Amino acid sequence: MRLTWSVLILSVSVSPVHCADQNLSAKELAIAKKVYTSKCSRCHEIYEPSAYRDKEWNQWMTKMIRKSRLKQAQAELLTRYTDGLRAQAKQLSIETNRVR
Numbered sequence: 001m002r003l004t005w006s007v008l009i010l011s012v013s014v015s016p017v018h019c020a021d022q023n024l025s026a027k028e029l030a031i032a033k034k035v036y037t038s039k040c041s042r043c044h045e046i047y048e049p050s051a052y053r054d055k056e057w058n059q060w061m062t063k064m065i066r067k068s069r070l071k072q073a074q075a076e077l078l079t080r081y082t083d084g085l086r087a088q089a090k091q092l093s094i095e096t097n098r099v100r
């Protein structure tokens with residue numbers, strides 16, 4: 001029984017949906033938003049990250065990070081930011097479905 005509880009608590013505490021902002025500090029969040037809105041809108045509109053499946057989005061990110069010529073740190077920050085947006089949208093849709 002004790003083991004079951006610790007497994008349960010562990011799985012709840014590492015659950016990604018509860019850290020939708022991917023633990024970005026306020027400063028990192030501001031930088032990530034700026035990178036996203038300035039660099040990723042140079043060639044086209046801003047696409048909604050949550051409109052894509054995981055695999056699709058990750059493939060686009062790999063390709064687009066190269067196209068945007070982001071620095072490694074910018075790329076990492078942007079990935080954490082958009083992953084956060086996607087996790088948040090997923091969590092919202094789970095909650096919405098539960099209410100219905």
Ligand code: HEC
Nearest residue numbers: 036039040041042043044047060061063064065067068078
């Ligand atoms: C140098 C121009 C350029 C920049 C900068 C750029 N993109 Fe793109 N993007 C494109 C082009 C061209 C396409 C068309 C698809 C392709 O490349 O095959 C595209 C397609 C996409 C798509 C797929 C759209 C669809 O058809 O559903 C996504 C998502 C995307 N870009 C995201 C981003 C993100 C995120 C960034 C910033 C990291 C970014 N793009 C920066 C040129 C750019």
